[in-house]
Amino acid sequence: MSNPVYLALDVPQLDAAKALVEKVRGHIGGVKLGLEFFCAHGTHGVHEIAHLGLPIFLDLKLHDIPNTVAGAMQSLHVVEPAIMTVHASGGRAMMEDAKAAAGENTKVVAVTMLTSLDERDLERTGVGGTPHDHVMRLAELAKDSGLDGIVCSGQEVKAVHKQWKDGFFVVPGLRPGGKATGDQKRVVTPRQARDDGASVLVIGRPISRADDPLQAAREIEATL
Ligand SMILES: O=c1ccn([C@@H]2O[C@H](COP(=O)(O)O)[C@@H](O)[C@H]2O)c(=O)[nH]1
Numbered sequence: 206m207s208n209p210v211y212l213a214l215d216v217p218q219l220d221a222a223k224a225l226v227e228k229v230r231g232h233i234g235g236v237k238l239g240l241e242f243f244c245a246h247g248t249h250g251v252h253e254i255a256h257l258g259l260p261i262f263l264d265l266k267l268h269d270i271p272n273t274v275a276g277a278m279q280s281l282h283v284v285e286p287a288i289m290t291v292h293a294s295g296g297r298a299m300m301e302d303a304k305a306a307a308g309e310n311t312k313v314v315a316v317t318m319l320t321s322l323d324e325r326d327l328e329r330t331g332v333g334g335t336p337h338d339h340v341m342r343l344a345e346l347a348k349d350s351g352l353d354g355i356v357c358s359g360q361e362v363k364a365v366h367k368q369w370k371d372g373f374f375v376v377p378g379l380r381p382g383g384k385a386t387g388d389q390k391r392v393v394t395p396r397q398a399r400d401d402g403a404s405v406l407v408i409g410r411p412i413s414r415a416d417d418p419l420q421a422a423r424e425i426e427a428t429l
Pocket residue numbers: 213214215239316318319320321356357377378379389407408409410411
């Protein structure tokens with residue numbers, strides 16, 4: 206089985222980002238490039254990282270009217286990402302058009318509820334119910350819209366996997382100690398997420414901000 210860990214490369218300098226990937230490449234299965242990286246380095250930066258030879262997950266969390274999101278997906282064919290994200294709350298038509306516009310080798314997955322949010326945050330946005338209810342509802346919408354899977358926390362992945370057997374599940378908000386730290390609120394360990402059905406484990410700061418990123422990546426891999 207291939208390594209499910211995708212390193213979140215939220216690092217502003219391109220050279221430092223490349224050096225980090227080179228350092229830990231034997232202990233990860235892919236690289237996740239998000240808004241911080243893309244705003245700084247654009248498609249040029251994506252190509253530079255892709256040249257290192259690992260699969261690329263482009264996490265831009267697109268959320269706009271269907272025509273605009275479909276146009277953005279088309280424009281990103283040049284970088285051929287293995288995985289792309291849109292927001293499930295963009296609605297069915299947006300997700301259908303995003304999937305139709307994506308390259309044939311790109312999995313499109315929908316962000317349900319950010320792992321930095323909890324039930325109180327949800328309530329403040331006017332959404333009632335628990336994170337579990339909200340994630341399940343949006344997962345069903347993503348499935349009906351023809352997407353490949355969703356992004357959710359490790360606290361929901363087991364339930365979603367039960368209902369969507371062949372879905373592709375991306376789980377961020379992972380902490381080796383299993384404790385919520387900093388901005389991440391719905392947290393589990395990488396091992397628990399894997400055991401509960403995650404397809405991809407997104408891990409950033411526990412590796413990138415570790416005193417010894419190589420050792421941190423090795424230790425996480427050993428738990429899986
Ligand atoms: O719900 C979500 C969706 C995406 N992310 C992204 O994952 C990484 C997590 O980084 P850590 O440093 O391991 O916290 C980051 O790039 C987020 O943009 C998420 O955390 N939660």
